[in-house]
Amino acid sequence: MRSHTPAVLLALPLLALAACAATPAEDPDDGGAAAEDGPAELTAITVGAMPIVDTAALHLGIAEGVFAEHGLEVDVVQAQGGAAIVPAVASGQHEFGFSNVISLLQARERGIDLQIVSPASASSGDTSADLSAILTMPGSGISEPADLAGRSVAVNTSANIGEVMVRTLVAEDADPEDVDFIELPFPDMPAQLVAGRVDAVWITEPFLTLARDRGAEVVVFDYATIDPEMMIDAYITTDAYAAEHPEVVAAFSAAMADSLELATAQPEAARAAVAGYTEIDPEVLERLSMPRFPPELNVASLELMAELAHAAGVLDDPGVAAELVP
Template sequence: MRRLITSAIAATLLLGVAACGSTDDTADGDGGSGGPDRVKVGAIPIVDVAPLYLGKEKGFFRDRGIELDVVNTTGGAAAVPGVVSGEFDFAFGNVVSLVLARSQRLPLKAIAVGNSSTGKADADFGGIVVPPGSPIQTAADLAGRTVAVNNLRNVGDTTVRASIRKAGGDATKVRFVELPFPDMPAAVAAKRVDAAWIVEPFFTVARNQGARMIAANFVDTAPNMTVAAYFTTEKTIAEKGDLTRRFAAAIETSLKYATEHPDEARKILLSYTKIEPAVTEQITLPAWPTEINRESVPVMADLMVTDGLLKEKVDVSELLP
């Protein structure tokens, strides 16, 4: 992940954060030709971003003059350099990735909430799982074990360590390995890793294959924790303020609609993930509030200092909308 952030910094220095969007800089309303602005958004294909796809299907973006293109990423660590280099106009990224970027002086800013924990330890949209028959009973038992996360030195290992500490274990004795979420159920079932932090819909897939949850790491970290946000560069906000506002408004409408229509949120998963229809009925949906939980972000930032991801505290107020 440090390599990705370094690449993003290099892009910033070379480009001056130029071309931070696929739309024309002179077109901040209707695309300059009477048609919608074509906007490219980077997003990881997991349940968290269901409102994005649902909003596109329902026309919430089109209604605001936006033609949306969603491009798959592996996580927030990959989304950050994509936004900085101009590959994406906006992106979905977890809070840790954004705080890390801000600590590297990358001019990024959240413009809308992405998703949050449900706040329920027995009904969250992700957690730490172990293979069937594993001797691991609690997060404290992860000391000396191998745990899979989707991005190293990011929201996964940070919150897994929070669970370990809460359970009374040694969070410094865990070995983390990087695996894409879709590969985690098979890795856990085959016992190629001792445990995995995994989110829906793959969380349910893993448990259907016999995996057992031992901790709800988001719940252990902070109450109703904001997990991710949609973000862009300060340059885009300054030069394409109207477009940014329209995008944020469409996201807010999409989040509210997904919350009020969970059956449609489940159904839209079939359009961008490779899961069985029956699984969509079993998964736990994340919370999709319309505002960032501003109290949970500093908690994450402090944990990043504790875990050595940051050398010093970051003023997260600069990151938040």
Template structure:
């Protein structure tokens, strides 16, 4: 399955990487060209969450800061974190809970810019736990013993599904969780290979158009106005390259603000790095892209992570967050 995803990403998402200034430069600290432009490698997930970065690149916000982005794609933060920690990528996007888990395992990371947030509205969020139209599953409690797909284990998706089950009166330890890239979830659910999926846009709308039903607004179940994703780097890179980090922060802040103010353009840019058909773009639900993370919602995630036994040691949020 991972090999299949890699093949699909290499072909279908090539144009997105090119649009974002892909480069063959191989530098652990970013490569400066003769024109004074620094190429930085950024690991992303091909989902709606990262639309502001592509929009910012299109609008020249990163170029204005002297940055050229070389983008690579992965199924989730679990694959992006080691690439950034090792210096293969200078920056990455991940759900903030995966960053906490990595830090608790001794990986020295630094979140540097906000990424995205839940809308906070059940039934109108950009992520949900869904089942097939004719499924006997009616509530999250019914997921006990069922096969539920998440993009990667030990991340915000697993945390959220567990919380939905717990809130519905079920036992989250009885879930049968399966790792699956978001773009493969609609077909797997339709074919009955899984019983439910925690899907984000654009996979969420694809499942709904297949007749899928939402049984839990799992991000809303965790916390109101949940901070979901953040852009990050390694502690080592942040210490050695503070000027480049500051430029990335400034360009990303401008990109987030622009995306929030121009939702139609944010929708359109999604088609440049995913295989979402134009007919689907008008229906997808966009996340929020606030300037700052919601610290209270991150603390809630840390508390739940402790409760569910995700951490080897408690995460240090002061060291991790901007």
């Protein structure tokens, strides 16, 4: 199985502004100094996010006061997917939002003027235990990605990151056009796989662990196999908001960088933070695989994802990757 060379990390330009991150809301005539008669007022922002392990650094940073230190009061609005988050950011309902990289590339190609302001999470790089995998049941006859040709594979959303991962791996030894993709919500996948209604599933944590508890077997951990440094998702804002509020965007980027570093330095704290915004059983939470939380934007990984999406037929112009980086 071929693996792509790990990408060289390139710093997100906005993170260079961390030292001049947005100050708390103040009287414009006070020369920028905080009021002496009380604590400075925080700038309120909303962030559209998903209740998954990928957003652990955001929640850890909020809980530990990192965003407050950067002058921000964060209201996290939970959504089930990027299909709801991206339009909310584009319309100005949320100042910032979270989504997987493929969805962001597709949105930019459709003319939605988004830009990445911080990475969110990345593959653990462990090809024996990552947060995403293709699973099947014992006796299915599927032992490698090429065996998926002519079989049914469940993905949570058609023409998105799961399908790109499956097509990329199948294409190495078979024709991905022969794969029958079926849309299923992640929570339904374990039962449908065990019942034999699909031959395999592309699935992420915590449902990956739940499916394995019911006897499912790993065919391949896709993220880590394709690119051990793969950036999975990111936080975004609009070009217009960034132009109008550069100090707030700089503050958010700096706060996320600090939060990602905190999650990296304290992985068990990041894992524990997940319990605060999900309903994952504590025993399952202790066993599931967590992502990495690199504080720098992996531009090479973003470009690779664009190329993979193009090859999979879900993105026309891989050049839009450059448009997502301010």
